[in-house]
Amino acid sequence: MKETQPNTTRLVPHDKLAAITSLMASGATFDGSFHSQKDLGIKIDGRLNGNVVFDNGGTIHIGASGQVENTKLEADYIFIEGKVTGSVIARKALEISGTATVVGDVTYHETMDIHPRARLRGKVEYQGDLEAPRSA
Amino acid sequence: MNTDTKTPSAALGANATQKSPDGPAASPGQSAISVKAGAQLPPIASAVPQLAAQQAVATAAPSGHSAIAAGMSFQGNAVISGGCMVAGDYTGNLSQAEGAQANVTIAETGHLRGDVKAHQIVVMGKTQGLLDASAGTVTLHETSNVQGHVRYAKLQVNGAELNATLEKASNKPTKNAA
Numbered sequence: 001m002k003e004t005q006p007n008t009t010r011l012v013p014h015d016k017l018a019a020i021t022s023l024m025a026s027g028a029t030f031d032g033s034f035h036s037q038k039d040l041g042i043k044i045d046g047r048l049n050g051n052v053v054f055d056n057g058g059t060i061h062i063g064a065s066g067q068v069e070n071t072k073l074e075a076d077y078i079f080i081e082g083k084v085t086g087s088v089i090a091r092k093a094l095e096i097s098g099t100a101t102v103v104g105d106v107t108y109h110e111t112m113d114i115h116p117r118a119r120l121r122g123k124v125e126y127q128g129d130l131e132a133p134r135s136a
Numbered sequence: 137m138n139t140d141t142k143t144p145s146a147a148l149g150a151n152a153t154q155k156s157p158d159g160p161a162a163s164p165g166q167s168a169i170s171v172k173a174g175a176q177l178p179p180i181a182s183a184v185p186q187l188a189a190q191q192a193v194a195t196a197a198p199s200g201h202s203a204i205a206a207g208m209s210f211q212g213n214a215v216i217s218g219g220c221m222v223a224g225d226y227t228g229n230l231s232q233a234e235g236a237q238a239n240v241t242i243a244e245t246g247h248l249r250g251d252v253k254a255h256q257i258v259v260m261g262k263t264q265g266l267l268d269a270s271a272g273t274v275t276l277h278e279t280s281n282v283q284g285h286v287r288y289a290k291l292q293v294n295g296a297e298l299n300a301t302l303e304k305a306s307n308k309p310t311k312n313a314a
Contacts, residue, residue, distance in 0.1 A: 021203065021205035021208075022203055022204050022205040022208050022224075023201065023202050023203045024202050025200050025201050025202045025216070025217075025218050025219075026200070027200055027216065027217035027218055027233065027236070028202045028214060028215065028216040028217065028218070028220070029214065029215045029216075029233075030210070030212060030213075030214040030215075031212045031213045031214065032210055032211050032212010032213060032214070032228055033210070033211055033212060034204075034208060034209070034210050035208075035209050035210075035211070036207055036208045036209065036224075037207070038207040038208075040205055040207050040208055042208065046202070050212055
């Protein structure tokens with residue numbers, strides 16, 4: 001397997017991460033849910049006890065210091081580097097890095113990438129069409 | 137030369153859909169393993185990459201500052217220790233951590249329903265509820281629309297739509313909580 005540079009993603013497009021406009025700083029604790037109908041992005045470096053749901057599009061980046069509990073993360077692109085307890089639904093790409101811990105079920109509709117050092121405790125399910133042809 | 141060349145690395149490493157019998161070309165960087173016909177495959181130690189824990193992706197993020205962008209809505213309570221910029225919809229309480237001095241800015245597109253307790257509060261949007269900056273400054277700008285109650289040590293109003301009761305916080309540390 002090709003070893004990529006340490007500070008870049010392998011699957012989630014970097015321009016999606018760069019377009020993130022909402023942020024939860026590492027000292028913050030949010031007890032509640034985020035919701036948006038627009039194609040926006042959020043980066044979570046703090047503690048979140050609640051859901052993050054994007055109805056259309058959406059990019060969720062859980063940073064290495066991020067801790068999300070009792071959650072349902074739902075977006076097109078999800079990049080997890082921190083700790084997530086709850087369910088994860090990625091409609092386009094899901095990437096779980098080597099610093100991540102995910103306790104709960106993970107669902108993806110198109111592509112996923114899990115680093116060998118990621119810690120996963122739950123199901124990983126492809127929700128797309130099993131018979132669909134794979135793009136080259 | 138073995139005719140029965142097994143290249144399990146091709147199946148594991150490369151993402152080609154067709155299985156190529158001539159292995160070495162299919163997976164660059166992985167050495168082909170040739171096994172005598174009928175013999176057991178040797179343990180493939182090289183196939184599992186020994187990657188160190190990946191370093192976190194460094195995307196530019198000002199430390200200590202949270203932001204809720206326009207179009208994003210949050211429902212619930214939050215405790216911050218740095219700053220927070222609300223440009224979206226915020227329903228709930230926003231307070232600062234013990235001992236922290238937080239700056240809260242409600243941007244023009246921001247709409248906050250609930251109580252804010254911070255060191256400094258700047259309002260350019262809409263708030264409904266309590267704005268408590270008992271130790272600091274509350275600044276209301278022209279585009280702001282404030283309803284409820286404002287508690288401040290210093291207040292600056294630059295022409296706001298103000299429909300709130302104003303209270304200058306007392307400096308006495310042992311004031312009975314209102």
